[in-house]
Amino acid sequence: MKSFAMYMTEIFDSPYKYKWTSTSGKHWKGDFMAGPEPRKGGQRPLHYTVNISGKGRVRNESERVWSVMFYLNDETGTNTDITGTGNAPQIFATVIKMIEEFLKKEKPEGEINFVADKGKSAGPADTSRSRLYKILAKKLARKHGYDVETNNYDQTVDFMLTPKKGRK
Secondary structure (H helix, E strand, C coil), rough: CCCCHHHHHHHHCCCCCCEEEEEEEEEEEEEEEEEEEEECCCCCCEEEEEEEECCCCCCCCHHHHEEEEEEECCCEEECCCCCCCCCHHHHHHHHHHHHHHHHHHHHHCCCEEEEEEEEHHHCCCCCHHHHHHHHHHHHHHHHHCEEEEEEEEECCCEEEEECCCHHH
């Protein structure tokens, strides 16, 4: 029988296939299908989008802040709510892989931020979602030379990855 740690490692190493629809200098956008998973009585894959964008005007690239957001495209439009499909580790593995490709090709010098919405549970405690985001942040920071700063609010947890000095 596999240990839980081995199981989690395998899942995080099993991203879905994805496709970039835009890879311009200040905006990267890509999509992937997760599933199929049972949803509302039927079998259909879930369509996710990852957006990575450089925000605002800056004097130089080292001051640019990159914002990462991913969401489910469903009948209501874009949905960042917890879906409850049970495939969160594989979805996060895909998001991590897409961010890593962006980092490798774009080599951004500025900060990277993303936000974990706590959902309706709200409050100071971590949620399962914010714990997954913490894993994502630590994995990216360790592998790509960033420091992680976390701000825990009632409705969200904000993550800021700042390049370490001397990072290559």
